[in-house]
Amino acid sequence: MMAAADLIELWRGGLPESIHQGHAVVWDRGGMVAAWGDPQAVIFPRSSCKMIQALPLLESGAADAARLGTEQLALSCASHSGARIHVDRVGAWLGALGLGESDLRCGTHLPWDAAESRRLTCSDEAPCQIHNNCSGKHAGFLTWNRHHGADPDYHLPDHPLQQAIRAATEEVTGEPVAGMGIDGCSAPNFATSVAGLARAMSAFACGGEDARGQGMQRLVQAMMLHPELVAGEGRACTDLMRAMKGRVAVKTGAEAVFIAIAPERGMGIALKIADGATRASEAAITALLVHYGFLEANHPVVGKYLTDPLRNWRGIEVAERRLAEGFLKI
Template sequence: MKKSARQKIAQLSGRIAVRSAKLVELWRGGQRESLHRGHAVICDDKGVVEAWGDPSRIVFPRSSCKMVQALPLIESGAAEAAGLTSRQLALACGSHSGGRIHVEAVAGWLDGLNLTEPDLRCGAHMPRDRDENRRLTCSDQPPCQFHNNCSGKHAGFLTLNRHLRGGPDYVAPDHPAQRAVKQTFEEVTGETSPGHGIDGCSAPNWSCSLEGLARAMAAFARPGGDRRGRAMRQLVDAMRAHPELVAGEGRACTVLMRAMRGSAAVKTGAEGVFVAILPDQGLGVAVKITDGATRASEAAITAILLHLGALEAADPAVSRFLTGPIRNWRGLVTGEMRRARGFPS
């Protein structure tokens, strides 16, 4: 069989590139209408346990790695010095909906540091929270940076920056706070990052392999007794205790963590990334949907959590994100999401 130029290049580099796997399908009228391909990896502390697609695929974790970005906040002593609570640690790991519960918590956090909203570098956007969105819209009031879904992470950066005595531009890649994040990211993933992109909140986002991301989540699932292990445990415990601060009402992270009754922590990221931390099993999971679709990443992580026994098939969360019918505006059933054949095995 004649090899393509891409295959020849891959062979010369010592490796045949692995294609993405079929993960999630949408069916309508008895026909497959859409297909979402991607990559998924399950790791334990020894390495890959199961994988679909290419575990070595390089990805930007986006917001799925916020717990990794929050590690220097605790390891440096900044969190203890500032007297941060588990609620604030959950916010540091979260991509919140910008509801009053989130806005007031971040505002209070900065006030405790004698800082104000302009000290943030995340930018402002309209909140996903329905009530707060309506309040701003009806009052013709613009959103502020507290509404940004990453404002909790940035409050963590500001807390770390205060401890490190860095300059005000804490999102610059060469800032002491971001250098600490990069070093921690590479240590936890076990890889040297190929580079970084700028996230939607203006902070650097370092890339890694999907296996590296799953390996990092496995480290959070079974942390050691050293300083890093204690910091990992604090962050996971905070996420499990306060799922409403990690995302918000109706959001996948919050709904799934509640469904698992605190037995696991999950975190979404933009462009079809989703991770899970399962302490009881010592497993870490990472998913990347190649077309970046959120609906597919939510379905894929739900399928894997079912596969691992972390979710019960009868739980409403499973129906909501994976098995339930799709309805139109009149309430008529028009289709359904399905796991692609062989996923999970």
């Protein structure tokens, strides 16, 4: 097993303060393009693989039977902020299925959206499962479940839906599932290598004429069409996709996983920061998107996630993020 590579550094007062190590792989139609760290490092993709989890929804015909549009498909891949734009749409989606909040199995947390969180905190209304960042994915699960008349506990590992997701994961990554964990939303999360995840994202970038290929293309196009639904205002996935104007879909996952899907190049990118630091995964994916020509180096979003100086509470410049030597030059 190869060691993780130094990817992102934090410098303060002219000295290195923190070094974030990790693994990153770039894959295209011809195979592996580049790698840092260990391409075979096994990771949990967490929410970065939601488009894989949505494949059975498309392939089974459940999405078309329910007449899902691009907004619902984007939400099925989302880790949304629980803003009204998200909550209202997921609620309407469930209502159209004849289902409700209690049919979800994702659990409840306060929304990440500041306005909605403040509204709930200042009222007598408690957050519900629709505020969960994974409620769109779970609405997709319920759509598949209703189409097949399956058991309501769709989140359990031995449920036919999760078995279909496991099979899809192995097929698009090109390798056996390396393990299984339970995600924050209670759904199984299937471990794979960083290379396998990048290979899968390249498959989504390429698409195809069969049911799976068309489903991949529809999910990617929906994400790029509705970046505000995939995450939310002020968040990296939304900011980066808006900056690239429909050229690339990106998706983060908990514990500092990030993927990118670039249809025009048939390219997939996957990375994992070993210490789970989000600031490093956001910086690393931004650097890779600049390096491969999807983002202009002087775009404000690059400054936000990579090149702008870090300031303290008084607005004084105190630190900077840098690419580790041997990672990339932008």
